[in-house]
Amino acid sequence: MIKKIAGYTSLLLFIITCGMLGIYNYSRYSIIPTYQEKLMSMVHKRANEVNTYLNKQEENALKLSQEPSIIDALHSARIISPVQPLTSRAHSEPVEESSALKKILQQVQDEREEENQLVSTLIAAHKETMGFKNILLVDKTGTILFATTKQNLVGTNINQQQHTSSSLGKSYERASMALTNDFSDFNFNTLLQEPALFITIPILREKKFIGALSYQLDQEEIYLITNQYIGLEKTGEVTLAKKEGPNVVFLSPTRNNPDLAFKKRLLFTKPPLAIQASVLGQEGSGTAADYRGKDVVGAWKFIPKLDWGMAIKIDLDELLQPTNSLYNLFLLFLILLIMSLLINSYLFYPLIQKTLKTINSHRPFNTIPSALKSPFFIVLLIASGFTAKTMFQCQNSKSSAIEKAKNEAIKTTAKNAESIESILEKVAFVGQSIADNLRTQYLAKDDIATRIKRDIIEHRIITDITVLFAPYTYNKTTEVYVQATTNISQTENLFKTKWYTQAMEKGSTWIINPTDNEENKKPTATYACTFFDTENKPNGVIAITYSLKQIARLAEYSGIGQTGYSIIIADNGAFIFHPINALVQAETTLLQYAQSKGNEELAFIAQKVATEKLPLISSYSSESNEQFWICTHPININNWTVGSIFSQDEITISSQTVRHYHFWILIWATIAIFLLLALLCQYSLFSLTLYAVIANIILILALITSWYVIKKTTIIDRESRTIITDQSNLSKFLNNLNDDADRKHEAPPIQIPCGILLHSLSSSGADNITVSGYIWNKYNKLLDTNVIHGIDLPQATRMAFGNPVISQAGNEETMTWNIQGVLFQQQNYAQYPFDQEQIQIVLEHKDIEKNIILTPDLIAYKKISPEATPGLDKEFSVSGFTIEQAFFEYHKTDHNTNFGFKEYGKVTDDYQLIYNAIMNRNLLNPFVLYLLPLLVILFSLFTTLLVAGKNTEPLSILGGYTGLFFALIVLQRSLREQHPAGTTLYMEYAFFFTYITIIFLIIHTILMYYYKHWKTYQNNSLYFMRILFWPFQCISWLITTLIFFY
């Protein structure tokens, strides 16, 4: 009977497993092409709709631009609205008028007002009906004569230098130069103080250009077309973007990231971005990555008139989710199938043995040891193979992630070095070209001023050009002759400058002027070269001073991972660019920096970089307790070095992936050991009972190993978080923030250092913690005068701030508060007792209206590596937990309100400073409180099963089971009360399996009592129940653990 059931079960499991594999394969490989096709048709439809909208608006704009009254208004080139009082032509004061004159003027005024009214009404009416946001009348000089909204624009000249680079200025320039309708770029318009897209129509009257009409399109209309999510599942969205140099700039908010508009990403990445092909003018579909780095299925198309790319995409994870569930189910059935096959092998062993004997007797290979012919051996080999393969894969993934990052760093660094070199070559070319022209006399001495002015205009990077003639070489009567683009007060001193002496000595030189430009704290550098006369005698020196801003920017925008950054080092080892600007200002060298940090390894690297130009080297930072990689690449033209620095912790594979690998190793290894046991059992080396005992030990070991893996892999993944571990990555974050502010035309954020020290922390209820300690802010008395002082803890449900202790040090004022109170803190007990508590304290500045960013006061802590737990008192402890890490991080936030402030939406409003304390639960308490009683209950059940014989009185057994059942209920209730959670706790599964065991045992007792005629059952069931009791518990726990924590 048992053999039959086992046989049929195996067959059934085999059919189900094969079926699932088939369905899984079919779904997985048919789902992607289906969606590609669907998305392709969507992207075509939406792009066509956008195109139709643009054509319609261009047609509308053209129609309105042909209105005679508008053309007349432009022709007369007068400001239309608001109506100005008539003034004298010579004076700006209103004239004294005679009554007749007054009457005439009044009449003219009335006529003009009437005309203005007409134009104004006409345009305003069309603005409404045609759906434009604004219509601007611009005359041929570039002066805005009329605007339907934003009246303050009227009178502004868009040809003025500050407006020429705006999208409106550029569009007007193109339209007026080419006499062609123009679609502007879509970006933040400085004039309108909002993102704007225009169609500009040039106006000709009697074949003369008289101005243009600029129509501001409503981008919301385009978003309305693109941002429809019907048919895009839960994660599908539409992205719009354009190419801007080596970057792709996103143009619209998306479903998954409402702040995506105007954010930049590198265009050429691996894997390629879904939007990449579209912004390069192509259309197509396939799998790619999106701006979040997620794998997506997408379709893309170019929108020609605007040079935009459109991509519609859905997360691959979402599309494959049903198949992933199917895959997990398949694996579960596969495991069950393997187990059932093992059981079958055992049950059918005599038959198999007999068959093998028959086969062997007819075959020549009967000399092979019989153990090797066993089916267990073959499956054992397969399982061992899988164990080895998974171990190799795990190791390989770890090393390949590091290798990939290393290669990326080498590539990025080389690319940066090449870009910087090409900029420097241009600078050198300008100098050499002037020198050549002076030597060949193609450039006359009198024309030097004009030439250097022109070169400055043509090369934005150059800030100053000086041509200094050696004494009496200009002519015989002039001792000092110099032509420069800036005023030079003491010309004699120029002969003592570094650039002059070095250039005269070596022919050419590169010099850094770190403090030349105090105004914006960005250093400049000088390239100097000698120039010669026709007889090749040195005649003087040409010095080209150029800003290092553009060069620094190249380094600033490249970095591996969230916190990786780039540096540029001069030939003398001094930093030309480093995220910490103070290092650049102080001309600190890499060696000095390493010595100041007491980092011997880094000092060693600094020496190596200076002498050997090593491409890649690793270093350990004791400050942040991390392994770093440093990659360098030389710039040959002037012996500078570009470097990239990144943390190894950030680029290794995620702890979740490591856990997956370890789980699979555990599964295959357990199966292999079981098979080995089965093989040994086959040769009757030990009895079935002993086999059960050994199997239990193996399962318990596997279970303990799985818990160990869970503990070891429960760590914070840093890849997606902005964790601040040292001054460099804080500076990188703040630099990016300043750039964002610059792009949005906001003032640079006010940085206020902030710190925290916690004395105590304890849980107080389900979602609350009680904390006590200190927090402080540091204010610059000169700069932060209008800022309301104070700090807020927005999670506080009850918080008492003590009187602030104020201390002064120079211009710095530190305010420290003692705090004590209760904070809201959601706690997740689902993984109890392997849960990790992450205490997050959000710190916000009191003056939320101002553009303030709180920064971690790093210098206030002795050590700031997360393992050094900055911000926690020495005596700090939380009962039942071990403190693992503490650190500051910036978290992107999205408030769905503007708090009533009109100006809300600044870059600083997007970020919150969060203090984190990570704690791991000690396992002793859960073991003593819950696991031990549970084991006692299980042992009691097992003992009852052992003592129960065929003829034992059922009522006494059932009484025992019932008692244990109630004990179990009480224990589970206590667990629930202590750890309230919306879902089932991991530990509760152990209780459920015990309930099932009790139910089985009760059913068994009843069957034994009422069905005495079931001889086989009566004779064998008890034995099997005893044998299978512990394996059932262990396997159930093991499978639950693996699935729950996978």
Added chain:
Amino acid sequence: MSKKWYLILSAIALCITCIIAWQVFAPHIQQKTIKIGILHSLSGDLAISEKPVADAALLAIKEINAAGGVLGKHIEPLLVDGKSDDNTFATEAERLITQDKVAAIFGGWTSPSRIAVKGVVEKYNSLLFYPVQFEGVENSTNVVYTSSTPNQQVIPGVTWCLQHLGKKFFIVGNDLILHGISTDVITAHGGTVVYDYLLTFDDKNVDPIIQKIIDTKPDVILNDIEGQTNVAFFTELRKKGITPEKIPSMSFSVSEPELNAFKTDSMTGDYATWSYFESIDNNENKIFVKKIEDEYGKKHDIGDAMEAAYYSIYLWKQAVEKAQSTATELVIPALHNQAFNAPQGIIHIAENSLQTWQFVRIGKIRSDNKFTILWSSEKSIKPLPYPPTRTIEEWDKLRVELTEKENKQ
């Protein structure tokens, strides 16, 4: 097994074998080539300008073939010599279409050569990709104009001169329509034309032009003289002491290959307007320049027409792939809105015509025969074959009058 079953199973096995064999061998059986014509002057006066343009087109074909071709077939270029003669262009175009059955013709240089081939492709409903800037006032449905229209070259070039160089213009060149457009633009922006000197293609005597320039004292010279006459013109100008600092000139038919071929530095300091300059500083252009250097060495200076010839091939390939056919009636609709990330920037063919949205750049000639870019449109400009200074009817009337005048001569 019965005989019947044996036969059925054998038949099934045979069918499966045939299907597999078809799948394996079919692509090879179908593998043929798609012929296209490259029609440029490889001999005669214009060979010096046109040979590099043909080379750029051949490079694009080589790249496409290396990547697998079009619709699984390789492109077979038939390189044909137009011999710097308009009639030869027309004859060779007809032969390419009727005898060689080419899918499209890429070529032409002068306006008369284009007009000659245009007549042929319109007659046989074929396609011509014309890679040279043109005077406009033409909008054929069988010609893909992949270089600049007047509003992408002459109009912004003249306007820039008005803004930066002066208001008084001296126009000299071979094309009457271009002169008409230049005069219109100058007038539209409040400038004046002090003299308009029309030069025939055969006229090499530049002395009267120089004298007129000295007499009229313009602020700027607008030059659209074709070919070698430029050398004589600029050498004489310099001899008479007219330097770019005194009277700068803006040229519309002098690019890097011409400057290199002229072997003179007398044009250094003057200006030109093009969509593409070899000195454009972007990655796409660096790659393009390197490809040309790798293929042909450093013998070519790369000009606007070479770039246009290169991306013309790619635009055609994209359209064929979209249409899944080389048939003209299917390729033409597929050409609209085709975009390409060209060395000058992203360009695309217009929605309603076969003209191309292009960038505009103003450059100053350097002593190394390259250009320093002074102004860029930073975005592609819509092509207008008929400049807005006159109505389409007025332009057509002018074209007819000029044709009649030329025929009489």
